Amino acid sequence: MAGENISRLLSLARKFNVFYLEGLPQRTCRPFVVDGKQVGLIRQDVVKQLVKYPEVFSIKHLEAEGYAGYVELNPAFRDYTERSRTVDKVLRELRELDVFVALRGWRDEFYEVKTKHLALLKMDRSATCLFGVRNYGVDINGYVKHPSRGLCIWLQQRSDTKQTWPGKWDNMVGGGLSVGYGIKETAVKEAAEEASIPEQLTRNLVSAGCVSFFFESERGLFPNTEFVFDLELPTDFVPSNSDGEVQAFELLPAKECYERLFSTDFKTTSCPVVIDFLIRHGVITPENEPNFTQIVELLHVPLQTLYEFDVTRFAENHENGQRNNIPPA
Amino acid sequence: MAGENISRLLSLARKFNVFYLEGLPQRTCRPFVVDGKQVGLIRQDVVKQLVKYPEVFSIKHLEAEGYAGYVELNPAFRDYTERSRTVDKVLRELRELDVFVALRGWRDEFYEVKTKHLALLKMDRSATCLFGVRNYGVDINGYVKHPSRGLCIWLQQRSDTKQTWPGKWDNMVGGGLSVGYGIKETAVKEAAEEASIPEQLTRNLVSAGCVSFFFESERGLFPNTEFVFDLELPTDFVPSNSDGEVQAFELLPAKECYERLFSTDFKTTSCPVVIDFLIRHGVITPENEPNFTQIVELLHVPLQTLYEFDVTRFAENHENGQRNNIPPA
Numbered sequence: 217m218a219g220e221n222i223s224r225l226l227s228l229a230r231k232f233n234v235f236y237l238e239g240l241p242q243r244t245c246r247p248f249v250v251d252g253k254q255v256g257l258i259r260q261d262v263v264k265q266l267v268k269y270p271e272v273f274s275i276k277h278l279e280a281e282g283y284a285g286y287v288e289l290n291p292a293f294r295d296y297t298e299r300s301r302t303v304d305k306v307l308r309e310l311r312e313l314d315v316f317v318a319l320r321g322w323r324d325e326f327y328e329v330k331t332k333h334l335a336l337l338k339m340d341r342s343a344t345c346l347f348g349v350r351n352y353g354v355d356i357n358g359y360v361k362h363p364s365r366g367l368c369i370w371l372q373q374r375s376d377t378k379q380t381w382p383g384k385w386d387n388m389v390g391g392g393l394s395v396g397y398g399i400k401e402t403a404v405k406e407a408a409e410e411a412s413i414p415e416q417l418t419r420n421l422v423s424a425g426c427v428s429f430f431f432e433s434e435r436g437l438f439p440n441t442e443f444v445f446d447l448e449l450p451t452d453f454v455p456s457n458s459d460g461e462v463q464a465f466e467l468l469p470a471k472e473c474y475e476r477l478f479s480t481d482f483k484t485t486s487c488p489v490v491i492d493f494l495i496r497h498g499v500i501t502p503e504n505e506p507n508f509t510q511i512v513e514l515l516h517v518p519l520q521t522l523y524e525f526d527v528t529r530f531a532e533n534h535e536n537g538q539r540n541n542i543p544p545a
Numbered sequence: 546m547a548g549e550n551i552s553r554l555l556s557l558a559r560k561f562n563v564f565y566l567e568g569l570p571q572r573t574c575r576p577f578v579v580d581g582k583q584v585g586l587i588r589q590d591v592v593k594q595l596v597k598y599p600e601v602f603s604i605k606h607l608e609a610e611g612y613a614g615y616v617e618l619n620p621a622f623r624d625y626t627e628r629s630r631t632v633d634k635v636l637r638e639l640r641e642l643d644v645f646v647a648l649r650g651w652r653d654e655f656y657e658v659k660t661k662h663l664a665l666l667k668m669d670r671s672a673t674c675l676f677g678v679r680n681y682g683v684d685i686n687g688y689v690k691h692p693s694r695g696l697c698i699w700l701q702q703r704s705d706t707k708q709t710w711p712g713k714w715d716n717m718v719g720g721g722l723s724v725g726y727g728i729k730e731t732a733v734k735e736a737a738e739e740a741s742i743p744e745q746l747t748r749n750l751v752s753a754g755c756v757s758f759f760f761e762s763e764r765g766l767f768p769n770t771e772f773v774f775d776l777e778l779p780t781d782f783v784p785s786n787s788d789g790e791v792q793a794f795e796l797l798p799a800k801e802c803y804e805r806l807f808s809t810d811f812k813t814t815s816c817p818v819v820i821d822f823l824i825r826h827g828v829i830t831p832e833n834e835p836n837f838t839q840i841v842e843l844l845h846v847p848l849q850t851l852y853e854f855d856v857t858r859f860a861e862n863h864e865n866g867q868r869n870n871i872p873p874a
Contacts, residue, residue, distance in 0.1 A: 221662065333550065399831045423830035425821075426841050441838055443831050496825055501752035502728045502772050509770055509849070512755050516845035520838070 224478060225491070225500070226507035229514035232484050235432035235439075236517050245437070246275075247286040247525035248347050250299065250336045254525040255329050257348030257437060258287050265315055269306050286525065289337075299337035300326075307343050318345050318435040321379035326395045327351065338395055342379075345436025350519060351392065353442045354402045355486070356421065357493040358388035358411070358449050360467060367497060369473040369490070370455060372410065373464040374483065380435075384483040385476060387490065388455060388465070389413070390442075399443050410462055411455035413447075421445045424496065427488040427515045430522075439519050442489055446496075470499045488515050553807060554820070554829070555836035558843035561813050564761035564768075565846050574766070575604075576615040576854035577676050579628065579665045583854040584658050586677030586766060587616050594644055598635050615854065618666075628666035629655075636672050647674050647764040650708035655724045656680065667724055671708075674765025679848060680721065682771045683731045684815070685750065686822040687717035687740070687778050689796065696826060698802045698819070699784060701739065702793040703812065709764075713812040714805060716819065717784060717794070718742070719771075728772050739791055740784035742776070750774045753825065756817040756844045759851075768848050771818055775825075799828045817844050 222230075230237055239245070246263060248256030258266070266273040266287060277285040293299045311319040319342055326338040329349050344351055358370035370388040374381055391406035393399065403421055407413040424446045431438040455465045468476065474494055477487050492515050494500045502508040551559075559566055568574070575592060577585030587595070595602040595616060606614040622628045640648040648671055655667040658678050673680055687699035699717040703710055720735035722728065732750055736742040753775045760767040784794045797805065803823055806816050821844050823829045831837040 422827040423824075423832075424827065425824045426831070426838055428838065428842060495752075495754045498751040498753065502755070503752075509755055509757065513757060513845055513847050513849060516842055518842050518847060520842055 221506075223505060223507045225505055225511055226514075228477060228487055229491070229507075229511045232429050232431050232487055233514050233517060235437055236430035236514075239432050239437075240430070240522070244284065245348065246284060247523075247527075248349075249286050249288045249525070249527050250329065251289075251291065252527050253331045253334075253336070254286075254523050254527070255331060255336060255347075255349060257439075257522070258346070259348075259437065262316075262346050262436075263287060265310060266306075272302055272306055286527065288527075296335060296337055300339070303337060303339050307340060316346060316436075318342055321435075323379075325392075327392065328395050341392060341394070345433075345438055348437035348439060350439045350441065350523065353390060353392045353440065354399055354406065354445070355387045355442050355489040356389035356403055356407055356445045356447050357424075357489065358413075358447050358455065359493075359497075360449050360451050360453075362451055362469075365469050367470045367499070368467050369470060369493070370411075370449070370465055370467050371473065371476070372455070372457075372462045373466070375461050375463045378461060381483040381485075383463075383481070384486075385479070385481050386483045386486045388447075390486065390489070393443075400445075403443075403445050407447075409459045410457060411465065412458050413449075413453075413455060417447070417449065417453070421447050425492070427492050428517055428519045429485075429488050429515065430517055430519065431485050438485060439522070440485060441519065444489055444492060446493070470494060470497070474499065491515060550835075552834060552836045554834055554840055555843075557806060557816055558820070558840045561758050561760050561816055562843050562846060564766055565759035565843075568761050568766075569759070569851070573613065574677065575613060576852075576856075577678070578615050578617045578854070578856050579658065580618075580620065581856050582660045582665070583615075583852050583856070584660060584665060584676075584678060586768075586851070587675070588677075588766065591645075591675050591765075592616060594639060595635075601631055601635055615856070617856075625664060625666055629668070632666060632668055636669060645675060645765075647671055650764075652708075654721075656721065657724050670721060670723070674762075674767055677766035677768060679768045679770065679852065682719060682721045682769065683728055683735065683774070684716045684771050684818040685718035685732055685736055685774045685776050686753075686818065687742075687776050687784065688822075688826075689778050689780050689782075691780055691798075694798050696799045696828070697796050698799060698822070699740075699778070699794055699796050700802065700805070701784070701786075701791045702795070704790050704792045707790060710812040710814075712792075712810070713815075714808070714810050715812045715815045717776075719815065719818070722772075729774075732772075732774050736776075738788045739786060740794065741787050742778075742782075742784060746776070746778065746782070750776050754821070756821050757846055757848045758814075758817050758844065759846055759848065760814050767814060768851070769814060770848065773818055773821060775822070799823060799826070803828060820844060 245257040247254040248258050274288045321342045323341040325341045327341045327344050328335045329337050360368045362368045372386050374384050376383045389407050389410045404418045407418045424444045426443045428441045574586040576583045577587050603617045650671045652670040654670045656670045656673050657664045658666050689697045691697045701715050703713050705712045718736050718739045733747045736747050753773045755772045757770045
């Protein structure tokens with residue numbers, strides 16, 4: 217890409233897709249397989265720790281489908297409960313040993329690990345990035361059609377005491393989908409907790425799609441899908457925090473909101489939702505953004521196709537003792 | 546995918562991505578290279594004809610990067626004008642010979658063949674599908690917030706005399722980006738021609754993003770990107786056609802518009818724009834569509850990554866006489 221003329225917005229879209237664009241093509245991560253299905257991707261530094269728990273995780277080394285083997289949760293664990301309990305035990309040990317930065321942010325909040333339609337186990341929210349498990353969240357774009365300032369957007373500043381991205385600017389309302397909560401239900405709950413938005417206003421929430429991207433940080437891998445809601449707010453409404461997780465709210469005209477994305481004070485993984493909003497509402501357009509189509513594609517990377525590792529095909533190869541590079545189907 | 550439980554909307558999204566999902570993984574198409582850069586993908590049936598013009602097209606047969614060779618426009622043609630003239634001559638011959646259904650729809654309208662920032666040649670619009678050249682178009686979702694019927698959408702029925710998709714239902718306004726026209730400019734022009742929408746209304750056009758998909762038909766390959774505009778119309782406005790390309794307009798409540806997508810009377814390649822509109826406006830939601838995230842991904846397939854064939858790397862291989870399968874970078 218040397219000498220390539222790229223806009224700062226495309227640079228940002230590449231930054232929140234750093235694993236998709238740079239990590240993934242190196243093919244050093246291994247598919248994480250549970251009950252014969254791929255549910256994650258595991259970095260080498262994590263594999264090095266999991267290898268110490270052979271009764272829980274099997275590390276398969278042969279090359280297959282362009283991967284350097286895979287990691288399998290012991291199939292002897294028969295159900296959701298047994299898998300969840302065993303993995304939780306290992307994670308708590310690893311947390312004690314303090315080998316992963318990610319586990320310092322232990323949440324006591326479970327995320328579900330699932331294939332398209334089946335929940336296979338749950339694990340602490342802080343650990344999903346170690347296993348590259350797909351994460352689903354909900355975000356609300358709170359906006360105002362201001363009579364004099366035009367389209368304005370509410371942002372929140374995260375509390376300085378938050379374990380992840382403390383003090384950074386973020387969407388007005390956002391939260392992860394936890395076990396047992398629906399998507400709209402999570403949006404309404406988070407709107408009340410984070411911004412004290414009453415039910416009479418969240419009744420106007422408009423589902424507006426989702427964004428998908430694949431970020432990586434020192435903590436781990438973040439294959440994130442965020443369900444997006446728009447909420448037009450009255451000009452006189454001012455959000456206020458109820459749960460201590462937010463230290464400020466600010467209403468910004470669309471252009472200023474756009475500029476803030478490039479500040480180091482903005483949470484990188486919240487940029488996709490803001491960019492998607494600014495595109496859908498005609499602020500970022502193909503006329504004013506030279507890399508428009510590339511950016512739209514990077515707001516919707518094909519995560520589903522990255523989680524289709526076929527363990528059956530690998531098994532056949534293994535038995536034949538071959539080291540074939542089978543091109544992806 | 547046997548036994549997989551998929552919604553009819555996901556089936557439809559797979560249908561307009563039939564090449565992305567089924568054709569592409571077979572790897573029988575060859576990159577089309579102009580001036581060292583990939584600008585298209587060519588099917589075997591087209592290669593068979595191009596091989597008869599060795600002074601214009603070189604067919605390279607060695608395997609490289611998982612492809613069965615590539616097709617190169619003779620690098621002796623030094624500039625845009627010479628390339629355009631030579632290719633046009635071949636296309637007119639092939640049209641005379643009537644070897645391709647696609648060329649029966651000769652348009653006398655040029656499309657530009659370009660890399661990200663550089664126009665390399667132009668060719669008749671009817672021929673781009675033979676070379677799998679990326680196509681860019683513009684679409685307007687005309688909608689009404691009706692006091693009693695709720696959100697309603699204007700659709701057009703294409704004229705029975707159109708060369709492609711005659712008589713099918715389509716977006717209110719749509720058109721290809723031709724040489725010399727801007728994106729917003731094309732939208733305004735098409736709105737006037739196809740639906741007699743006056744300038745005082747098109748002033749309200751809101752740029753709302755783009756959709757990308759990869760369709761295939763007997764005519765050829767369609768790697769399409771459509772720039773999308775929303776236009777809220779007054780309840781008393783009724784579109785009328787000015788250029789003979791439309792035979793009817795109909796205003797449909799959102800739910801009925803959704804149902805019409807599944808009719809055989811709807812133009813397959815116009816479905817993505819309607820689905821994107823219904824998602825952005827909260828009609829199709831993650832609560833009522835079980836395959837929501839997959840569908841959003843299939844409205845934004847990563848076309849840019851399919852056009853990054855590296856001819857330099859192939860050349861090195863060629864000289865070494867190797868037949869390596871180098872995994873994509």
